[in-house]
Each structure stands twice: as structure tokens, then as C-alpha cells.
Amino acid sequence: MNQQDLLSFDKNHIWHPYSSMQNSLPVYPVVSAEGVYLQLEDGRKLIDGMASWWSVIHGYNHPKLNAAIKNQLDKMAHVMFGGLTHRPAVELADLLVKITPESLEQVFFCDSGSVAVEVAIKMAIQYWYAAGQPQKQKLLTIRYGYHGDTFGAMAVCDPINGMHNIFSHVLPTHYFADAPTCRNDEEWNEQEIANFQQLLEQHHNDIAAVILEPLLQGAGGMRVYCPEYLRQVSLLCNEYQVLLILDEIATGFGRTGTLFACEQANVIPDILCLGKALTGGYMSLAATLTTAEISNTISSQPPGVFMHGPTFMANPLACSVAVASIKLLLESPWQQRISQLENQLLVDLSVGIALSQVADVRVLGAVGIVELKNNIDIEQVQQKFVKLGVWIRPFRNLIYIMPPYIITPAELTKVTDAIIEVIKTL
Numbered sequence: 001m002n003q004q005d006l007l008s009f010d011k012n013h014i015w016h017p018y019s020s021m022q023n024s025l026p027v028y029p030v031v032s033a034e035g036v037y038l039q040l041e042d043g044r045k046l047i048d049g050m051a052s053w054w055s056v057i058h059g060y061n062h063p064k065l066n067a068a069i070k071n072q073l074d075k076m077a078h079v080m081f082g083g084l085t086h087r088p089a090v091e092l093a094d095l096l097v098k099i100t101p102e103s104l105e106q107v108f109f110c111d112s113g114s115v116a117v118e119v120a121i122k123m124a125i126q127y128w129y130a131a132g133q134p135q136k137q138k139l140l141t142i143r144y145g146y147h148g149d150t151f152g153a154m155a156v157c158d159p160i161n162g163m164h165n166i167f168s169h170v171l172p173t174h175y176f177a178d179a180p181t182c183r184n185d186e187e188w189n190e191q192e193i194a195n196f197q198q199l200l201e202q203h204h205n206d207i208a209a210v211i212l213e214p215l216l217q218g219a220g221g222m223r224v225y226c227p228e229y230l231r232q233v234s235l236l237c238n239e240y241q242v243l244l245i246l247d248e249i250a251t252g253f254g255r256t257g258t259l260f261a262c263e264q265a266n267v268i269p270d271i272l273c274l275g276k277a278l279t280g281g282y283m284s285l286a287a288t289l290t291t292a293e294i295s296n297t298i299s300s301q302p303p304g305v306f307m308h309g310p311t312f313m314a315n316p317l318a319c320s321v322a323v324a325s326i327k328l329l330l331e332s333p334w335q336q337r338i339s340q341l342e343n344q345l346l347v348d349l350s351v352g353i354a355l356s357q358v359a360d361v362r363v364l365g366a367v368g369i370v371e372l373k374n375n376i377d378i379e380q381v382q383q384k385f386v387k388l389g390v391w392i393r394p395f396r397n398l399i400y401i402m403p404p405y406i407i408t409p410a411e412l413t414k415v416t417d418a419i420i421e422v423i424k425t426l
């Protein structure tokens with residue numbers, strides 16, 4: 001198949017994320033990737049500003065991560081997890097229990113972030129069922145959230161940009177509080193939490209859990225909010241006997257400057273969802289962690305088991321590369337690196353504030369966001385970025401990057417320069 005045939009087959013037969021089969025946007029064939037670079041079929045090399053959707057934190061084709069998979073492959077690629085166990089899963093669970101807040105002790109492995117969220121929601125509902133409060137089945141969240149594309153997860157995504165209306169007859173309805181408007185660097189104003197508090201006050205009897213992305217709302221709007229909001233949420237959850245689910249699928253593993261974003265608010269969830277960077281971007285794997293109190297309550301009442309069990313649960317290849325990725329992260333000076341990335345993003349992107357096309361610039365850890373005043377033509381903008389040798393995939397009016405942690409200052413400059421240059425042409 002030559003490149004033209006390949007692209008035409010792709011166009012006619014393959015769905016891409018959020019794509020149309022009639023008006024498909026161009027896709028760029030990648031043949032290999034190394035460090036922060038994507039190698040295209042036509043010979044061009046792009047610096048990846050997206051880390052393949054937050055996940056490739058150590059860069060591509062990393063010798064240590066490759067070795068972890070190769071070693072495991074020679075032993076076994078997969079075995080079922082019902083009635084069997086293996087060292088990669090145990091080692092990974094041990095690491096996750098050690099690096100997450102102390103009260104999180106039980107680990108459920110699954111295949112993707114969305115499923116980790118489904119599992120978290122089921123855990124919360126089954127917990128209250130076992131605790132003799134089966135009416136607690138609703139969730140409370142905030143606007144502009146994103147928690148995945150499966151039904152349970154979709155029902156807690158932002159009702160407008162999550163397009164609930166198409167699926168409204170099959171989606172469960174939950175409670176949505178106003179999103180916080182206080183920025184990470186702004187002073188706390190009590191009014192911020194009023195709407196959330198009111199909903200909890202009114203409905204806590206049927207609410208099983210609150211679910212949130214801590215400090216940074218990702219795909220629902222790339223919004224950064226102050227840690228105090230999260231702290232208040234956590235206090236209110238305790239007061240009203242509602243569980244707190246934190247979705248750290250995007251923020252986990254150092255992205256916001258601490259290993260987990262909840263640490264910046266001193267908040268400990270009852271249930272924690274991890275995914276994306278868990279395997280260093282090598283394979284699809286996610287995990288839902290919870291407390292002994294929740295898992296014991298679930299296990300102590302009929303049916304006596306937690307009702308979930310994916311076919312590829314705890315895949316040994318994925319667990320092995322996750323163990324290697326976490327060790328690599330912990331052995332690296334990651335805090336220093338994220339803080340350098342944060343400082344450079346602040347300096348480089350702040351140039352954008354002066355541009356008439358720009359509404360806002362936000363930076364948190366190794367995440368840089370430029371919000372434009374108008375929605376952009378993604379195809380056209382992406383093409384411009386590719387011409388400048390960088391890979392950035394904007395959405396709506398948002399141009400954002402969360403590069404691999406190994407990106408050098410010069411490479412990051414190339415990415416941020418491209419952002420400013422492209423915005424000037426809009």
C-alpha cells in the first residue's frame with residue numbers, strides 16, 4: 001500500500017476519535033517515535049506537545065520501558081485474572097498503594113480511564129447498598145468536567161460540551177454544581193462553594209459520591225482552579241456523608257507538580273482513578289484505588305463480591321511497563337523538571353496575553369493553555385503546527401500542551417514559539 005492508498009483506506013474505513021466518516025479531517029501517518037519526536041511517513045519530524053494525550057511522560061521508545069515489556073513478553077503476554085495472579089500485578093499494586101495517600105489500600109485494575117471511572121461509580125453505589133443506604137445512587141459533580149466516553153462516565157461529563165442531549169433518554173441524570181472560577185493563583189472567596197454546598201445540603205440523601213478532576217479540568221475545558229475549592233469539597237463530603245471520587249487520570253504521575261494533584265489541597269479521596277500516564281503511554285491500563293473501609297463494607301454484605309471483572313484485567317505486559325514507568329519517574333528529578341517546565345511555560349506563553357486573539361493564558365505544572373476568543377478551525381491550525389515541526393491538537397478555542405517531561409528547554413521553546421506564531425495568523 002503506498003501512502004495515498006493508506007490514507008484513502010483510513011479515510012473510508014477507520015473511525016478516529018470524535019471523527020466524521022463523511023467530512024474526515026486529514027490524519028498524519030506516523031512510522032516511529034523517539035524521545036519527544038514523532039517521525040512521519042513523509043520524512044518530517046514533529047516535536048510532540050501532547051505526549052499522546054498526557055500519557056507519554058518519559059518520551060517514546062524508552063530503552064527501560066521497552067525492556068520491561070520485552071522481558072515480560074518472554075514469560076507471558078497475558079493470563080486471565082479470575083483465580084490467577086502474577087508478579088507484575090502485585091508489584092504494581094504495591095507501588096500504587098505506596099505512592100498514593102495512605103488510606104488507599106485496595107486496587108482494581110482495568111483497561112482504560114473511562115472504565116476506571118465506571119468502576120469508581122459502581123464501587124460508590126455498591127458501598128452505600130452494602131451500608132444499608134441503597135437510595136444513595138446519584139452523583140454530584142461540577143460543570144466543565146470530563147471523565148470519559150462510556151455511559152456512566154459520560155453522565156458526569158459537562159452536560160453541554162459532553163453532549164448529553166443526544167443520549168439523554170439513556171443517561172442517568174446527576175447533579176451539576178457551578179464550576180469554580182477562582183484560579184490556582186487567586187485568593188479564595190467563600191461564595192465559590194455556595195452552589196455546590198446547596199446541592200449537597202438538598203440532595204445528600206440520594207448522593208453516593210462527588211466526582212471531580214482535582215485542580216485541573218482537562219478535556220471538558222482545560223480549566224485550572226484553586227486548591228481551596230477542592231479542600232472545601234472534601235470537608236463538605238465528610239459533613240454530609242458522601243464519598244469523594246477523584247479522577248486523576250490526566251493529573252496523576254507528576255503532571256501538575258505533585259505526584260497527585262490532590263496533594264496540593266491536602267485532600268484524600270475515598271476512591272482514586274488513575275490511567276493515561278500510568279504505563280508511560282505504552283499500553284492501555286487504568287486503576288481504581290479505594291480504602292479498606294469501602295472494600296470491606298462491599299465485601300461484607302450480599303452479593304459479597306464487587307460486581308466487575310474485565311477480560312484483560314491486570315494484563316501482565318501493561319503492569320510490567322507501568323512498574324518500570326513509575327520507578328523511572330520516582331528515580332528522576334521529576335519535581336525539579338516539572339517546575340522548570342512550569343516556569344518556562346509561564347514566561348513563553350505569557351507573550352500571548354498581549355495578542356488580540358487571546359482571551360486567557362493558564363499554566364499549571366507541565367500543562368500550558370492558551371484560550372482564544374474564538375473557536376478555531378482545527379484542520380487549518382493543525383496543518384500550520386505541522387509545518388512548523390510541532391504536534392499540537394487544539395479543540396474548540398483551546399490550544400494547549402502537556403509535553404513529555406523529558407522535553408528540553410530548546411524543544412519547548414520551539415513548541416511555544418509555534419503557538420504564538422500560529423495565533424498571530426488567526
Ligand SMILES: *Cc1c(COP(=O)(O)O)cnc(C)c1O
Nearest residue numbers: 112113114146147148218249250
Ligand atoms: C482521558 C480521561 C478519562 C478517560 O480515559 P480513557 O482512557 O480515554 O477512557 C477520564 N478522566 C479524565 C480526567 C481523563 O483525562
